[in-house]
Amino acid sequence: MSEFAGAIDFILHERESQTGGTQVGGQQLLPLLWDHLQLTGVSVAVAVAIAVPLALWLGHVGRGELLATSVANVGRAVPSLALIAFFVAYLGVGFTNVTLALVLLAIPPILTNTYVGVRQADRDAVDAARGMGMTGAQIVRRVELPLALPLVMGGIRTSVVNVIATATIAPLAGVATLGDPIIAAGVYGTEGRLGAAILVALLAVAAEALFALLQREVTPRGLSSTRTAKTSRRLKPA
Amino acid sequence: MIALLAQVEIRDRAAEDGCVAGNGFCPGWIADNLDRYLEPFWQHVYLSIVAVVVGFAIAFALALLAHERRWLVGPIIGITGVLYTLPSIAVFFLLQPITGRGALTALIALTAYTLLILFRNIVTGLENVPSETKDAARGIGYTDRQVLWKVELPLAMPEIIAGLRIAATTTVGLATLAFFAGAGGLGGEIFADITFKSNVVFAGGLCLALAILLDVMLLAAQRLLLPWRRAVAT
Numbered sequence: 246m247s248e249f250a251g252a253i254d255f256i257l258h259e260r261e262s263q264t265g266g267t268q269v270g271g272q273q274l275l276p277l278l279w280d281h282l283q284l285t286g287v288s289v290a291v292a293v294a295i296a297v298p299l300a301l302w303l304g305h306v307g308r309g310e311l312l313a314t315s316v317a318n319v320g321r322a323v324p325s326l327a328l329i330a331f332f333v334a335y336l337g338v339g340f341t342n343v344t345l346a347l348v349l350l351a352i353p354p355i356l357t358n359t360y361v362g363v364r365q366a367d368r369d370a371v372d373a374a375r376g377m378g379m380t381g382a383q384i385v386r387r388v389e390l391p392l393a394l395p396l397v398m399g400g401i402r403t404s405v406v407n408v409i410a411t412a413t414i415a416p417l418a419g420v421a422t423l424g425d426p427i428i429a430a431g432v433y434g435t436e437g438r439l440g441a442a443i444l445v446a447l448l449a450v451a452a453e454a455l456f457a458l459l460q461r462e463v464t465p466r467g468l469s470s471t472r473t474a475k476t477s478r479r480l481k482p483a
Numbered sequence: 484m485i486a487l488l489a490q491v492e493i494r495d496r497a498a499e500d501g502c503v504a505g506n507g508f509c510p511g512w513i514a515d516n517l518d519r520y521l522e523p524f525w526q527h528v529y530l531s532i533v534a535v536v537v538g539f540a541i542a543f544a545l546a547l548l549a550h551e552r553r554w555l556v557g558p559i560i561g562i563t564g565v566l567y568t569l570p571s572i573a574v575f576f577l578l579q580p581i582t583g584r585g586a587l588t589a590l591i592a593l594t595a596y597t598l599l600i601l602f603r604n605i606v607t608g609l610e611n612v613p614s615e616t617k618d619a620a621r622g623i624g625y626t627d628r629q630v631l632w633k634v635e636l637p638l639a640m641p642e643i644i645a646g647l648r649i650a651a652t653t654t655v656g657l658a659t660l661a662f663f664a665g666a667g668g669l670g671g672e673i674f675a676d677i678t679f680k681s682n683v684v685f686a687g688g689l690c691l692a693l694a695i696l697l698d699v700m701l702l703a704a705q706r707l708l709l710p711w712r713r714a715v716a717t
Binding site for chain 1: 579
């Protein structure tokens with residue numbers, strides 16, 4: 246277990262790198278953590294901006310069911326490493342390219358969950374809204390979106406955890422995240438690698454817990470929470 | 484500090500082949516280098532299938548246990564859910580001080596990831612069996628065991644196979660990172676030269692093909708096992 250003790254020490258205190266010259270661990274991990282969070286935040290935000298409006302529209306007009314459901318299946322089958330490698334080989338390294346790859350990874354769960362959420366919105370409620378004279382846009386914004394929100398959040402939660410996991414291999418594409426000590430173990434040493442693995446695992450669990458809480462917060466009163474648990478299909482993060 | 488891309492490049496840059504030198508997508512290079520992918524491919528197949536089979540055995544036992552003791556469902560989903568949240572790349576390293584490097588470490592992690600999906604689908608499948616059907620079976624004298632094996636499980640099969648399909652494709656994807664645990668697989672080949680298009684596309688394509696193949700095989704198994712239900716899997 247001394248390895249774990251060494252890994253904790255690496256997280257808490259700076260030390261000289263294996264190659265000499267620079268300090269690694271401790272404070273040096275903060276910018277890596279920041280870049281990890283930034284990469285995750287930007288990727289998921291872009292994915293939300295694309296997937297939520299698209300799925301709301303598809304769900305509202307009741308079209309594209311095959312697209313909305315099969316996108317999740319295809320997304321699950323594409324290995325995250327292959328996706329990152331594909332972007333590196335064809336577009337090159339850098340923050341923008343990694344973000345693009347992570348956006349592609351983050352879209353499927355959000356798209357599918359939002360679509361399912363809208364389709365499952367109580368038809369009586371939608372009909373009532375129409376009877377009250379609401380326009381299509383009003384129905385989407387004031388009835389279907391609020392009713393779908395728990396599932397939308399569930400999709401975002403899945404994507405955030407997925408992206409946090411995959412951002413770990415971003416150093417392969419030239420973006421230094423918490424995965425840097427894992428990819429460049431020659432510099433950080435094996436204790437550094439283990440320390441980074443601990444941090445990434447904690448980060449994923451913390452994000453999962455945070456978004457589970459948010460998901461509960463946005464569930465309208467009267468909607469049972471069991472429904473969201475059952476219908477939100479989670480994709481395994483990388 | 485950024486990890487250097489100083490990996491061993493598997494292509495010979497000085498090759499006369501202009502396609503390889505220019506880093507294009509080169510079917511010729513792939514045809515000449517098929518051997519390179521054979522062993523990693525079979526490692527990938529081995530990891531995926533063993534993880535799903537062992538995971539199914541565990542999830543099935545847990546589901547039967549929870550089927551009789553309902554209060555177990557929540558805690559089991561909670562625990563397997565936390566396992567499921569842990570990023571595989573982290574787990575592959577976290578296990579190494581305990582189980583060392585190699586296929587065992589990768590298999591422990593990959594198996595753990597199948598549990599949530601399989602357990603949830605088996606339990607849901609069993610729950611969805613109409614109680615009238617079970618009552619009818621009891622009415623004609625079936626014991627509890629017979630009700631389970633002859634009525635409930637066959638009727639739960641579509642959900643169970645749907646779970647196996649999700650678990651199989653997910654596991655093939657995750658096994659791409661198993662080389663970090665020292666277990667080989669196609670991910671190691673992708674990692675070996677991540678900037679070489681032919682390599683990345685072919686190794687990644689093999690992963691995708693394996694996922695699709697397992698999915699189609701499970702779908703075929705469903706049609707064979709459930710001739711009375713030709714409907715598509717949910």
